[in-house]
Structure formats: structure tokens, C-alpha cells
Amino acid sequence: xxxxxxxxxxxxLGLAAAVPLxxxxxxxxxxxxxxxxxxxxxxxxxxxxGTAMPKHLTARSWLIADHASGQVLASYRAxxxxxxxxxxxxxxxxxxxxxFERTETHRVTDVEIADVPAGSSLVGIKPGITYTVEQLWQxxxxxxxxxAVHVLSHMNxxxxxxxxxxxxxxxxxxALDTHVVSPDGFDHPGQLSSAYDLTLFARHxxxxxxxxxxxxxxxxxxxxxxxxxxxxxxxxxLLTGAWGLKTYDGLIGVKxxxxxxxxxxxxxAATRDGRxxxxxxxxxxxxxxxxxxxxxxxxxxxxxxxxxxxxxxxxKPISEGGASAAPTRKATAKxxxxxxxxxxxSDGPPWGLVGGAGGAVVLLAGGALALRNRRRRPAEDQxxxxxxxxxxxxxx
Numbered sequence: 001x002x003x004x005x006x007x008x009x010x011x012x013l014g015l016a017a018a019v020p021l022x023x024x025x026x027x028x029x030x031x032x033x034x035x036x037x038x039x040x041x042x043x044x045x046x047x048x049x050g051t052a053m054p055k056h057l058t059a060r061s062w063l064i065a066d067h068a069s070g071q072v073l074a075s076y077r078a079x080x081x082x083x084x085x086x087x088x089x090x091x092x093x094x095x096x097x098x099x100f101e102r103t104e105t106h107r108v109t110d111v112e113i114a115d116v117p118a119g120s121s122l123v124g125i126k127p128g129i130t131y132t133v134e135q136l137w138q139x140x141x142x143x144x145x146x147x148a149v150h151v152l153s154h155m156n157x158x159x160x161x162x163x164x165x166x167x168x169x170x171x172x173x174x175a176l177d178t179h180v181v182s183p184d185g186f187d188h189p190g191q192l193s194s195a196y197d198l199t200l201f202a203r204h205x206x207x208x209x210x211x212x213x214x215x216x217x218x219x220x221x222x223x224x225x226x227x228x229x230x231x232x233x234x235x236x237x238l239l240t241g242a243w244g245l246k247t248y249d250g251l252i253g254v255k256x257x258x259x260x261x262x263x264x265x266x267x268x269a270a271t272r273d274g275r276x277x278x279x280x281x282x283x284x285x286x287x288x289x290x291x292x293x294x295x296x297x298x299x300x301x302x303x304x305x306x307x308x309x310x311x312x313x314x315x316k317p318i319s320e321g322g323a324s325a326a327p328t329r330k331a332t333a334k335x336x337x338x339x340x341x342x343x344x345x346s347d348g349p350p351w352g353l354v355g356g357a358g359g360a361v362v363l364l365a366g367g368a369l370a371l372r373n374r375r376r377r378p379a380e381d382q383x384x385x386x387x388x389x390x391x392x393x394x395x396x
Contacts, residue, residue, distance in 0.1 A: 035174055035325040036196060037312030040078040046312070047074040050305035054297035058285035062294070063195040064302045067203060067269060067276035071310035073302050075195070078312070081177050082282050084193035085257030086121070086144045087265045088185035090201035091178070091193075093140065093211055095169045096156050102134040102210065112154040113147050117186045120146035123232060129225050139222065141214040142234045144257070146184040153183050174315045174325055175200045187261040195280040196314075202254045202267045202278055203314055215253025238268055238292045245289045248296050252276070256291070264291035270299050277302040 034041035045053060053074065061077040072078070107130045116122070123138075123145030125131070131151075139148030153162040162183045170178040175197035181188035205211040218240050221229040234240050236256050241247040250270040257265040264287060267280040279298045284290045316322030 034079065035176060036072060036078070036315055040072065040075055040196060040312040043077060045074065045076050046072075046078075048309035048311055050074075050308040051301065054294070054301055057294055057297070058290070059281045059294055060283040061195040062279070062281045062298060063199050064298050065199055065203070065278045065314050066302075066310075067206065067278050070203070070314035070316075072312035072314065073277075073305065073308055073310060074298075075311060078196040079177050079194050080282075081192040081194055082265075083187060083191060083259065083262035084178075084185055084198060084282075085187075085259045085262035085265045086185040087198050087201075087255050087257040087267055087280075088178075088180070088183075088191070088193060089140055089144065089149065089257075090198065090205050090255050090267065091166050091170060091175075091180070092149060092152075092162070092183045092185075093137075093214075094173070094201055094205050095166045096152055096162065097137065097205075097208060097210055099156060100133045100152075102132065102137075104133045105130050106133065106136070106151070106155060108151055112151045115159060116146050116150050117182070117184070120184065120186060122147045123222060124224070124230070125151060126225060129223055131223060135220075135222060137210070137214050138217065138220045138232065141255070142217060142220060142232050144235055144255075146186060149184040159183060170197070172319050173197075173200050173204055173317045174322060176325075185257055185259075187259045195282050198265070198267045198280045198282075199278050200314055202269060202280070204317065205254065206252075206269060206276075212252065215255060236266075236268075237289060238296065243289060245292055248292075248299065263287070266291045266295050268292075268295045268299065270303075272303050275303070275306065 039046045047053060050073075057076070059076070061080045061082060063075040063078045064073045065071065066073060108125055108127050110127045113125060113127065121144045123140075123143040125136075125139065125145065125147040133152075136148045136152055139145040140152070150159065153159045156162050156165070159182070163180050166180045166183060167178075170176075170180065175193070177192065177194035178197045179190055179192045181191040185191070205215075215236075216239070217234060219231055219233050222232045224230050233242070235242075236251075236253070237243055237245045238248040238251050239253070248268070248270055250272045252269050252271055254267050254269050263283045265280075265282045267278065269276055269278050271277075277299055279295050279302065281291050281295045281298065284294050286293075315325060318324055
């Protein structure tokens with residue numbers, strides 16, 4: 001998908017092929033639930049006591065939770081379904097990370113990176129070079145490399161098989177707001193998640209020492225062929241202090257994301273005085289550092305208000321004894337200004353879905369308009385993308 005005044009043949013074909021998927025997603029979106037507690041399905045800020053919430057929060061959805069207990073300390077539209085961007089890579093890691101030893105090596109073929117979407121964020125994997133599994137995961141976590149995701153997906157049996165496994169994993173984690181279309185988080189019609197689900201993915205992932213190690217790594221040397229390497233840096237600005245942002249004291253990860261459709265998304269975890277908090281922020285109005293600044297404010301609030309009564313809980317995976325949650329209430333949320341009209345009726349995907357007597361259909365014209373009218377990226381995001389090629393839309 002490219003930023004242009006017209007819809008490319010590839011994009012049109014992709015939208016047309018997505019009709020059955022989008023129809024199914026529309027039906028699923030209408031059954032959003034209040035997993036974790038009824039208050040998490042409400043539209044306003046949910047908090048019980050404590051100091052005043054930070055001012056000027058612009059995110060369409062956010063959530064603060066205690067990592068150890070799973071208690072949700074405060075939230076805003078926790079179950080609203082939104083495009084996740086590369087934060088979905090946390091679910092990819094939850095699904096695939098434990099399958100391969102870090103020291104295992106793999107020689108990359110042309111086929112394994114041929115299906116990486118145009119405009120993807122890339123770590124720079126080249127066919128014919130042999131990588132360790134550890135290096136591939138560094139490419140995923142540090143550079144949000146879709147090329148690394150696709151190589152690992154092919155190692156795992158292929159992209160479709162990996163997508164199916166990710167969806168099954170989401171179901172086990174009781175992340176029922178999530179619908180997986182691609183393993184990398186790149187924009188696709190119907191690909192959705194929520195602040196609640198992304199927080200579940202982070203909490204589950206942080207139980208793995210490898211997951212924790214990768215998401216906390218600031219820099220690494222990456223193979224360039226032969227004996228040559230180049231340095232890659234983590235794109236998590238709260239971790240590295242890039243683009244003039246102050247690092248957050250105690251931050252331990254986890255994953256950021258950006259696409260021109262999703263805007264900025266971020267799930268962060270930090271530890272202070274032996275207590276770890278998780279915060280997810282989705283789609284703030286401000287670009288650039290905005291998603292990190294709002295995350296830092298929410299983390300600060302959480303650490304100041306350790307004793308507030310919870311407004312919900314992060315449920316346990318079914319495979320770990322968690323009780324299966326049945327749908328109880330539709331999670332209603334008024335869309336942000338400028339959102340497509342279809343989104344005003346539900347927390348479903350803003351891809352031009354509309355109901356009808358014969359079922360939901362996809363309006364290709366609406367999809368084309370959404371692709372053409374993507375928001376301009378802030379200057380620092382444009383500069384950040386230039387490392388991967390001029391004029392290329394970046395997903396990270």
C-alpha cells in the first residue's frame with residue numbers, strides 16, 4: 001500500500017479478497033465483551049479514587065494494570081477495537097518465541113521475504129545470509145522488522161499457519177477483541193485489537209525471560225553478510241531516549257507501533273520499588289512523542305496510586321486455569337472525530353463496513369478513500385523512516 005492519490009491494483013485486489021474476512025469481522029466486532037469486568041466496557045474514564053487523572057490525554061483508548069496481580073487500576077474504552085500496528089507483534093512472540101532455540105541458525109531464502117508488505121518496516125534481512133534465531137528476534141523487537149517476522153513465520157510453517165496459531169493463542173489468552181490477519185501488525189482490513197488485549201499479550205510475554213530480554217535490549221549488532229555487521233537500535237523511545245524524549249525510569253519494554261492507518265500505539269512496562277505496571281495507549285491525536293508522553297503520564301499516575309480500588313482485572317489464560325468468559329455486554333464507544341461513519345455504530349473496524357439484509361459488505365470505495373486520506377506523519381517520523389528509503393510509508 002502506498003500513499004498516492006489513487007488506489008493501486010494490489011490494494012484493490014487486497015480489499016476485494018478481504019470481503020469474506022471483513023464480513024466475519026463485522027459480526028465479531030458487534031459482540032465485543034466486558035471480559036475483565038463490566039466497568040471495562042463503559043465509555044468514560046474508569047477509576048476508583050486516587051489523584052486526578054493526567055490532563056490532556058488524547059488517546060482513543062488506554063489502560064493501566066498491575067503486572068503481578070492483574071488488577072486494572074484505571075482505563076478508558078479498554079475494549080474498543082482499533083488497529084494495533086506493530087504492537088500485535090507481542091502476540092506473534094507469545095505464539096512463536098518458545099518454538100526455536102536462540103542459537104539455532106537459518107539461511108534465508110527469497111521466498112521467505114517475498115510476501116513482506118510493501119512499505120513495511122525492515123531490519124534489513126537479505127536472502128542467502130544465515131542468521132541465528134536470536135538475531136531474527138532482535139530484528140522483530142528492536143526494529144519491528146516485518147522481514148524478520150516473515151522469516152520466522154515461514155520457519156513456523158508459513159504465514160497462514162502462523163496467523164491461525166496467533167488467533168488460537170489470542171482465544172486462549174481470552175483476548176477476544178483481537179482479530180489477526182497478518183503476523184506483523186501491518187494494516188489490513190479487519191485486523192483489530194484493543195488496549196485490554198494488548199495488555200494481556202504484554203503480561204503473558206513478560207513471563208518469558210527471552211521476551212523480557214529482547215524487549216529491553218537497546219542496541220544490537222546485526223549481520224550484513226560475511227563478517228560485516230551494522231548496529232540496530234530499539235525504536236521504543238521511552239527506552240532509548242531517541243528524538244529528544246527522556247527515558248522513563250524503570251522501563252523494561254515492551255512494544256511500540258505505528259502505521260498511517262493505526263496511528264501510534266504503545267504498550268509499556270516499568271518497575272519501581274518492586275512493583276511493575278503495564279500501560280497501553282492507542283491512537284493519541286498527537287504524533288511523534290505523544291504516545292510515549294501519554295504512556296509516561298499514566299505510568300506516573302499508577303505508581304502514585306498503588307492502593308486504588310481496581311476497576312477490572314486481566315483474566316488468566318484458559319490453558320492456565322482461567323475461567324472462560326462469556327460475552328456479557330457490547331463495549332460501546334463514540335469514535336474519535338474524523339472516524340468513518342460506520343465506526344459510530346460499534347467498535348468495529350473503520351474500514352467502511354455496513355450492515356444489510358443479506359449481511360455486511362465491504363465498500364471498496366470507502367476503503368480506497370481511507371487509503372488515500374491517511375494522516376501525514378510528523379516530521380520526526382518522516383526522518384525516522386528515511387533510514388529505510390525515501391518516500392516509503394513505514395510501519396513499525
